[in-house]
Amino acid sequence: MWREKVSAYEDAILEDLKGLLSIESVREDDKATKEYPVGPGPRKALDYMYEIAERDGFGTHDVDHIAGRIEAGDGKDIFGILCHVDVVPAGDGWDSDPFTPVVTEDKVIARGTLDDKGPTIAAYYAVKILNDMNVDWKKRIHIIIGTDEESDWKCTDRYFETEEMPQLGFAPDAEFPAIHGEKGISTFDVIQDVKAEDQDEPEYELRAFTSGQRYNMVPDEAVAKLAVKENMTDVIQNFEQYLTEHEVEGESVVDSGILVLTVYGKAVHGMDPSIGVNAGLYLLNFLSQLDLDKTAANFVAFSEQYLFNSDFGEKMGMKFHTEVMGDLTTNIGVIQYEYEKGGTFGINLRYPEGFEFDDALIRFKDEIQPLGFSIQLGKNQTPHYVAKDDPFVQTLVQAYRNQTGDDTEPYTIGGGTYARNLDKGVAFGAMFSDSEDLMHQKNEYITKKQLFNATSIYLEALYKLCVEE
Secondary structure, three states, X not given: OHHHHHHOOHHHHHHHHHHHHOOOOEOOHHHXXXXXEOEHHHHXXXXXXXXXXXXXOOEEEEEOOOEEEEEEEOOOOEEEEEEEOOEOOOOOOOOOOOOOOEEOOOEEEOOXXXXXXXXXXXXXXXXXXXXXXXXXXXXXXXXXXXXXXXXXXXXXXXXXXXXXXXXXXXXXXXXXXOEEEEOEEEEEEEEEOOOOOOOOOOOEXXXXXXXXXXXXXXOOEEEEEEEEOOOHHHHHHHHHHHHHHHOOEEEEEEEOOEEEXXXXXXXXXXXXXXXXXXXXXXXXXXXXXXXXXXXXXXXXXXXXXXXXXXXXXXXXXXXXXXXXXXXXXXXXXXXXXEOOOEEXXXXXXXXXXXXXXXXXXXXXXXXXXXXXXXXXXXXXXXXXXXXXXXXXXXXXXXXXXHHHOOOOOOEEEOOXXXXXXXXXXXXXXXXXXXXXXXXXXXXXXXXXXXXXXXXXXXXXXXXXXXXXX
């Protein structure tokens, strides 16, 4: 029944999704203003959602242009659907323009199709279809839309300062059948405070090092600029050999007497860095073989001692595991170094319930201080958990099972979704077990089958939770 309802809307779903995907809604701090709190792209995507909602007769409410909601339904309690329209940078290597959606016979290809524009449109259409059916709503529906989910969550932080908190809700920003728990997520910088004095003339001076743009992405490119006193050819040969031995891609060029080394890795979502290839850490690992200037040597040594080949916090003394939530993970998403200033490691740490984060950070801070490094804490979100046998979770899961025939149990993840904003919120789709997960990767796509099936599942779940009850 529900899938048949969706079939009448397929062309409209695709058209509205294409419009949203065409907006390059990447955060741009250098273009941020009061009118564009995280840059013009995310604001444009938010306005786009208001436009289609107003076209379809829904009310909207904007909160400082950084978040807002689409309003439907009727009743005392609020059911929240928490979506986001910002995306991570496209990165390189796409087979098509990442912001010109390509629609093939079976899929839609563009940045944001999976995370989170495709699921956002699917959830929106589930509400629209029910509204078009003139159902007797028992709850108010707030489709809450954020524009900074991929960075600092300024959007939902600001939204919930003044707006009503839904009693129940889901975020269509993960996997089916349902995600009932999420790890704690912290971002912090390890900053090199002390510039060392060189006793002797070093053979190599590290002039600059850059890797990564986002804490929650494994960086797929790293660049080091070296001043080489002599034996330039030897360094280049050693670098080529290193690339071969470690099975990573890279290149070297000489530019105005400066040797520029580049390593290419594999970008994946920062919640599981072990399946990616961190270009920055590999390039630092190569540099550890060189007689560098003292400040650079200390910076590289820190990476070797605490970060390289340590996706689960082992070297930082933070290894931790639970049966329910799995392993603590560490992603070194941003690495920056300047010859005159020293360097910084930007770390994204995700931890299960039961991990004593504050104690661990204090201990680590005390350990690295004598080495000339300090810690600057960014944001720390504690773990989020709703029991999987909770009736709300079971209703969502049953809608999924009715539509698919799959009896997979709900589970927990290392990612962070807007669901953790709610006391009783879970992540619900829109990925299926057979979906190829290219979130934060090149050539991201959603299949039409996945898009329409997710809409059907959302339809049934919302009917049961907001019309029948």
